[in-house]
Amino acid sequence: MSEFILETQNLGISFGGLKAAQDVNIRIKRNQIYGLIGPNGAGKTTIFNMLTGVYKPTTGKIFLDGERIDGFAQDKINHMGIARTFQNIRLFNNMSVVRNVMVGLHNLPEYKCTVWESFFRLPGHFRAEKKMRERAKELLRIFGLEEERNNLACNLPYGKQRKLEIARALATNPKLLLLDEPAAGMNPHETEDLVKTIHFIRDNFDMTILLIEHDMKFVASLCDEITVLNFGTVLAEGDTKTALRDPEVIRAYIGG
Amino acid sequence: MELLVSTIVNGLSIGSIYAMIALGYTMVYGIAKMLNFAHGDVIMVGAYAIYVFLAYVNPLFAILLAVVFCLLLGVTIEKVAYRPLRGASPLAVLITAIGVSYLLQSLAQIVFGSASKMVMVYDFGAIKLFGVTLQVSTLVTLAVAVVVMIALTLFVKLTRTGRAMIAVSEDKGAAQLMGINVNKIITITFAIGSSLAALAGLFYLLKAPSVSSTLGAMPGIKAFTAAVIGGIGSIPGAMLGGLLLGFVECIATKITVIAPYTDAIEFSILIVILLVRPTGFLGKKRREKV
Amino acid sequence: MKSLKRINYSHYINYVVIAVFTMVFSAISLAGGRLDSSLLFLFEKMAISIILAVSLSVVVGFLGELSLGHAGFMCVGAYMGGKLSVVLEPVLGNAVPNLLISLVAGGIVAAICGFIIGMPALRLRGDYLAIVTLAFGEIVRSIFLNSSDETFGGTLGLDTPRFDKKYLFIFAFLMVLLTLLIVQNFIRSKHGRAVTAIRDNEIAARACGINVTKYKLLAFIISAFFAGIAGVLYSFSNYTVQSASFDYNYSIEILVMVVLGGMGNINGAIVSATLITFLNTKLATVLTGDLAVLQNLIYALILIVIVIYNNAPALKSFRDTHNISLFIKKLVRSKHDPASIKDDAAKWDVVPTKIEMNEILSIDMKPQNLGSDKPSKGGDK
Secondary structure (H helix, E strand, C coil), rough: CCCCEEEEEEEEECCCCCCEEEEEEEEECCCCEEEEECCCCCCCCHHHHCCCCCCCCEEEEEECEEEECCCCCCCHHHHHHHCCCCCCCCCCCCCCCHHHHHHHHHHHHHHHCCHHHHHHCHHHHHHHHHHHHHHHHHHHHHHCCHHHCEEEEEHHHHHHHHHHHHHHHHCCCCCCCEEECCCCCCCCCHHHHHHHHHHHHHHHHHCCEEEEEEHHHHHHHCCEEEEEEEEEEEEEEEEHHHHCCCCHHHHHHCCC | CHHHHHHHHHHHHHHHHHHHHHHHHHHHHHHCCCCCCCHHHHHHHHHHHHHHHCCCHHHHHHHHHHHHHHHHHHHHHHHHHHHHHHCCCCHHHHHHHHHHHHHHHHHHHHCCCCCEECCHHHHHHCCCCCCCCEEEEHHHHHHHHHHHHHHHHHHHHCCHHHHHHHHHHHHHHHHHHCCCCCHHHHHHHHHHHHHHHHHHHHHHHHCCCCCCCCCCCHHHHHHHHHHHEEEEEHHHHHHHHHHHHHHHHHHHCCCCHHHHHHHHHHHHHHHHHHHHCCCCCCCCCCCCCC | CCHHHHHCCHHHHHHHHHHHHHHHHHHHHHHHCCCCCHHHHHHHHHHHHHHHHHHHHHHHHHHCCCCCHHHHHHHHHHHHHHHHHHHHHHHHHHCCHHHHHHHHHHHHHHHHHHHHHHHHHHHHHCHHHHHHHHHHHHHHHHHHHHCCCCCHHHCCCCEECCCHHHHHHHHHHHHHHHHHHHHHHHHHHHHHHHHHHHCCCCCCCCCCCCCHHHHHHHHHHHHHHHHHHHHHHHHHHHCCCEEHHHHHHHHHHHHHHHHHCCCHHHHHHHHHHHHHHHHHHHHHCCCCCCHHHHHHHHHHHHHHHHHHHHHHHHHHHHHHCCCHHHHHHCCCCCCCCCCCCCHHHHHHCCCCCCCCCHHHHCCCCCCCCCCCCCCCCCCCC
């Protein structure tokens, strides 16, 4: 076990000539809530995409719990323990809420069932399905979505869609949860609720959380440490309060 | 030498026909983001239109009328069948296009019967060039195709409408915000594509003077293959793909052993190229935004 | 075992209907009752169409990829199974073992082709994949067309052993039952859920740890396997295999069955396959000569009208108030409460297909769920 659950070394990527991110070093300790902030186009989502294997980094290394994961396929990275949500919610819209979560449970060894077992409906199929459904319901209960479990995911209101996406990510049993602008489009009341939910996840799932956010109040009230990005490079990092007071950061946000 | 010259000329000629059809596919794809499966059948309609109009007017005028007819047909198809589905899933649009293709074929069969019709547009005769006998019609095809393609390239590059087309193909929403009438641009694209298809119909009649309801099916599929090889959405790509396919076809039919497998070879090339370059030679790689 | 008790029996209606149908006619046939040979031929054709439509809907309806080469897989199966049955004939005669071995072999070879053609499916999608499957169909046809007379009969086609028509249709329907069993079990399992997840949102599926490669290939393999079986049945039903029959138009006809049945709706595919095959046969006797084309014209019109009706964004509100499932619900309202879905499992078959191609192809991205029809702020409180 390494001290850091996630560690990047000189992480960088360029599209054509454009360096979307360079020399990004992030170190996240176990059970931290870590923020990644910065103005639009600073490369925050790009970093998420590198961490989850959507993009292959051009330079640098990524370590998850001491193991190198850069260059792995997305599903492999998920198996190793990183789950994420998306900036523009990506649910399986034509499936029911409970099924969305069950897709998240797909790869866990306790719900294993071979293709042959499902072709011929052997007992393994029923066992796996039953256990998955139970577990999915449990997760939905935590997020207050149990009542809506049989609705189509696309019919949920916005705030609940965000919650469902988090529930689905948690279902994959990750070590590290990446949340891409979880509070986007939420009203203050919902945001407050979200802060509680994130704390709850950290405490009850023994989770480390890395999140991207624009809402400074939200970040300040939630994150233990942050990294501030601008134009793909690290502007400031460390303890949230200190980093946010950094003159460079203030300049990047306010201009001048 | 003789073989070389005739292969080059014929390859260029067949290739330029494919390129013209492929342009129709590629422009419509680039701008309306849909695969117009009925495009090949517009070629057939063009050939039939020439057949009909020849009975009344001289060849040049008949060709002109056929082009106008196909232009109107293309625009009508777009208005009636495709426009209602704008914003629907691409699969739905594709299946409708397949339906339109079937519709045109069966309509042609009902109107003209299933037997093929002889159409002599004009007999250009043959000439000797570098000691090689060549059909003048082949050279005419090549010349017309080259002129049309140059004109089209200039049109897209230099005119206001052409630039609007590029804008729509890049980003429909942004183009609309810039005051471009997207529907009008799509209509114009269909009009241009269908006129090119009518010309392709003419070229097929010059090559072999008969028309049946399935005239356009195979050339349509092949030209689509050409457009995909070149990188669908790209105008130079369509030309490149068309010429490549034309040469392959020309060479393959000249070699007895593989001649029967010409189609199979062309399609295999498509699969191989797509495996190596999933967006064709000149296709733009679109990065999926996450 | 609570969830086990709640097996939704409506899933099994199609098995029951087809099984009863098969039993009744097998009983008549085996008891020496006289069944018209044209009727038996129609049954065989229906069975073949159902297998084709159900197997294609795995790829088109549930994986959400368009395949225009389904007849190609069928062609491979028909030739391979047909040839094997010819080879086996001196040993096994034209009896049941030969029939079964050939069916399985034809299916397996087609499945291998499905695996091969599934490979490009990993790198391509949408229209690109459609053209590759179309190309595959044409390549296969061209190879068999140009085969030598001794191997696959070339242009003359391959003659297959004459199995007794009395039981051929029974096997055809047993194959339908097998197809339904495996396809529906697959679709309603966690593996089928992974396939539908890929259709709904491939990026999210990957992020959930779904092995997209594996499931795309699997869907293609299953689809091709049953198409191959349908091909072998076809070769036995017609006593001959002609590569010309498996052209692009045949692939389209199968696609039409799937689309008319409602994509992703297996029962719909069964009904439309049966109906289209029946109409084809009946219309062929009524419409002769040049009139035969009318049939194609009608299909083309139906296809266009149905697709526009089902998909046009402008007709959405009209659709929501006038549709068949609503009509059926009204009819059976007496017992069930139509407003609630008893178990979400009931929703398996009726999910609308949506491919997120716009999203893949366009650079500009609109947040999917911020549509004007949804409250974007605080709607859930």
